[in-house]
Every structure is written in structure tokens, then in C-alpha cells.
Amino acid sequence: MTANQTPAAKGFKLGSTLYSFTNEWHERRFGFEELIAEVARRNLGPGLEIIGFSSIRGFPNVSDEFAARFKDLMAQHGLTPSSLAINADMALKRGTMMSIDEAVAYHVPQIEAAAKLGFPVIRSQFAAPAEVAIRLLPLLEKHGIKMGPEVHAPLNPNSPPVMAYREAYAKVNSPLLGFVPDFGCCAFALPATYIENLRRQELPEHLIQLALEVWHLPKDAGWKRQEFARRVEPLKADPADVSALSVMFNILSPGEAEMWKELIPQVVHVHGKFYDFDADGNETSIAYDKILPVFHDGGYTGFMSSEWEGHLYMRGVDAFDMVAKHQALARRIIAKHTGQAA
Incomplete structure (x- = not known):
């Protein structure tokens, strides 16, 4: 079975983020092209999310040659660019924060890089005020790219930074501005x-x-x-x-799946955060059996990137195997929820 023949979860699409393979990358066991090839070989697509500054040398400068090669790799391996993760870096200069104008200018080449590489979605960060996103809307419209900050633990859909964005979004009412939920906000325990x-x-x-x-x-x-x-x-x-x-108060936070319901129409991408599994293949700290049906029933049809964060403290574990377990879990849950075969 090739990557583009991999069964997809009903209602939304599965994929991987290269962040899951941080150990394989840092230990130089896989280069950039080798990671992409292995994701495809193990049928962990079809979506592929990459992190601009960690995956691309010289980012946000992307050469014509690199862009062409990346598109060739996507076609060769049957993968689909799902999301490009970019940075706000508001405190890049020691002792001062970027102004709104500086932050807008800092984001522009990153958005241009996403367009050049063929990414339809950008994962941004709440470090940049909502005004920055609004100011960038004409550029997003030019390229037809959606953008949203990651709602990561300890935030939730009703946290003040998220509410500030929601209020700003309501004034412009653009389908290109949204959010990227991270399921680490819905933990019931620590791994x-x-x-x-x-x-x-x-x-x-x-x-x-x-x-x-x-x-x-x-x-x-x-x-x-x-x-x-x-x-x-x-x-x-x-x-x-x-x-x-x-540190544990920031990496995962307790939350109920239902809290995402009213935000789902504005979801542009999903980070399927996970750490470990029990003997039955269930995630041990995040209730996927409750979360995925909420997104399915809410009409979300974009990509969910399997994001294994156990690499932060686990060594000697095959990240590709972990991602495979996560995607198998997602298919089982959605198949059971919809009454269809996985």
C-alpha cells in the first residue's frame, strides 16, 4: 500500500508533523528528505507538516531549487503539504519586544515561503498580537493561505489570548483566519x-x-x-x-472535549498531541475516544498531524512506530463512531 492509498479517518484527513521525529533528526539518523521518504514508506501521510526554522536551512529564505525539490518529493511519495509552522519571535531582540510593524514584517517572508512551497495552512503563534494577523490578511488572501495560532496547553478556547484573537477575527470575518487546536489541552492525566x-x-x-x-x-x-x-x-x-x-503545568492541561465545539468552524489544522499507549493501543493521557467524535460531528474536514511529544524525555523509542499507533487509534475511533470499517 502506498502513502496515498493509506485509509483516512472518516470526516478528516490524517498526517504527520516532522516534529514527531525530533530525535531521529537531531541524532542525524535521518536527513530532511529521508524523513519525508520514511513517513511515506510507513504510510504515515498523506498530510505532511514541517517546521520552517528547524526543517529548512536559511528559512524563511527558500530558493527556487529547494521549492521545486520539495514539490517533487511530495509528488514522488504521494504526500500532501498540510501545514507550515512559523514563528513569531516577538522577543528576538534582547531587552525589547517587536512593534506591530516589525512583527508584521517578520511574518511576511514566512508566509511567502509557505506559498512558494505549496502549503495551504500556516500554524502561527499567540506571541504575536491579534492585530498582526489582521494586518497580514491581505497577504493571506493574495496566496489563498489559511493561518491560525496554536491553542496549546495550558491555553484553552476561552483563555484570554485566544479570546483576544476570537474578538479580532469577528470584526473581519475571514475564513482564512482560524486556530490550530493542540489536544494536549484535553488531558485527563500526565503520562x-x-x-x-x-x-x-x-x-x-x-x-x-x-x-x-x-x-x-x-x-x-x-x-x-x-x-x-x-x-x-x-x-x-x-x-x-x-x-x-x-513544567508539568504547561506541557499538558486538563480539559473536556466539548470545549472545542464552538471553535471548530474556525479550525484550520489540528495537532494530534500524544505521548504513550496502553496495551490496547489507547493513548494513556488524552481521551481521543471523546475528542475525535466532537471534531468529526462538528464538520472538521482538514488535516490532523500526529504529533508525538514523548521525544522530549523518551529515548530509544521509534517515533515512526508511535505515529503509526496514533493513526491506527484515530481510524479505530472514527470507524466505531461512524459505524463504518476502519
Whole structure:
């Protein structure tokens, strides 16, 4: 079976982001073209998301030769460019933040690169104020490209930065401006493998348990960091340990699948965040059996990039195998939900 024969989830399309293969890339086991070829060989498309600054030397400058070669690779392997991840880098200059004009100018060549490479969607970042996105709309219209910031934990659809964008979008009412949900906002637990990694770092068990207790509270990440610090203060904990454990409040956050419902019409791409699986092939910290039906029933028909983030703390694990498990899970869930064969 070739990449473009891979069965797709009903209602929306599957794909991979090269971010999942960070270890394979950093350890130089695969080059850029080899990663693309392996994604196709293992039927992990048809969508392919890349990260501009980490995947393309000299980005956002893209040569004619590179653009032509990339398009040839897509055709050769039966893959489809799904999303190009770009950066806001508002604090690029030490000690100062970019002005709106500077931020707009910083985004322009990245959007031009997406157009040159044939990407229909751009994943942007909330670090840039909503006004930047609005100012870029004429350029997006010129190229017919959709753009949206990633709603990543600890944010959710109703967080202040997201609401600021939603309010700005309502004024221009453009189908090219939207959002990129990251399913790490819908966790019900932290991965056991992540907790095991904390123990390997010899962090005190009582502090780990205290941090997990705070993580489950229905509050935002800033509140949780302060609450955790308040609770550990009498324990005279090592500040380095407190800092290391506080990271958990940002990588995943508790959330219900239903919170995405009203945002789905503005979703331009999806990051299917995942970490690990149980013996039955279910993700151990994110309830995909609840999330995917919400997006299917909401009418989302774009791509979901399988985004394995276990590479942050897991070594010796084949990321391609992990992505394959994630896509198999997605097909099973949608097939069961729709009553059709996977």
C-alpha cells in the first residue's frame, strides 16, 4: 500500500508533523528528505507538516531549487503539504519586544515561503498580537493561505489570548483566519512515562505527588505554579526541584472535549498531541475516544498531524512506530463512531 492509498479517518484527513521525529533528526539518523521518504514508506501521510526554522536551512529564505525539490518529493511519495509552522519571535531582540510593524514584517517572508512551497495552512503563534494577523490578511488572501495560532496547553478556547484573537477575527470575518487546536489541552492525566522520567531525575516523591495533586485542580497554569510554590514553601524544597516539577503545568492541561465545539468552524489544522499507549493501543493521557467524535460531528474536514511529544524525555523509542499507533487509534475511533470499517 502506498502513502496515498493509506485509509483516512472518516470526516478528516490524517498526517504527520516532522516534529514527531525530533530525535531521529537531531541524532542525524535521518536527513530532511529521508524523513519525508520514511513517513511515506510507513504510510504515515498523506498530510505532511514541517517546521520552517528547524526543517529548512536559511528559512524563511527558500530558493527556487529547494521549492521545486520539495514539490517533487511530495509528488514522488504521494504526500500532501498540510501545514507550515512559523514563528513569531516577538522577543528576538534582547531587552525589547517587536512593534506591530516589525512583527508584521517578520511574518511576511514566512508566509511567502509557505506559498512558494505549496502549503495551504500556516500554524502561527499567540506571541504575536491579534492585530498582526489582521494586518497580514491581505497577504493571506493574495496566496489563498489559511493561518491560525496554536491553542496549546495550558491555553484553552476561552483563555484570554485566544479570546483576544476570537474578538479580532469577528470584526473581519475571514475564513482564512482560524486556530490550530493542540489536544494536549484535553488531558485527563500526565503520562506514566513522564512521571517515571521525573523519578529518574531523583526528584523527591512527595514533591512529585504534590505537583500531581495541583495539576488536577481546575485552575490555569499560572495559578497552579503559584499554588505549588505556596504548598512546597514550608517543606524547604530545593528551588531547582520546584522549577523542574512546575513544567508539568504547561506541557499538558486538563480539559473536556466539548470545549472545542464552538471553535471548530474556525479550525484550520489540528495537532494530534500524544505521548504513550496502553496495551490496547489507547493513548494513556488524552481521551481521543471523546475528542475525535466532537471534531468529526462538528464538520472538521482538514488535516490532523500526529504529533508525538514523548521525544522530549523518551529515548530509544521509534517515533515512526508511535505515529503509526496514533493513526491506527484515530481510524479505530472514527470507524466505531461512524459505524463504518476502519
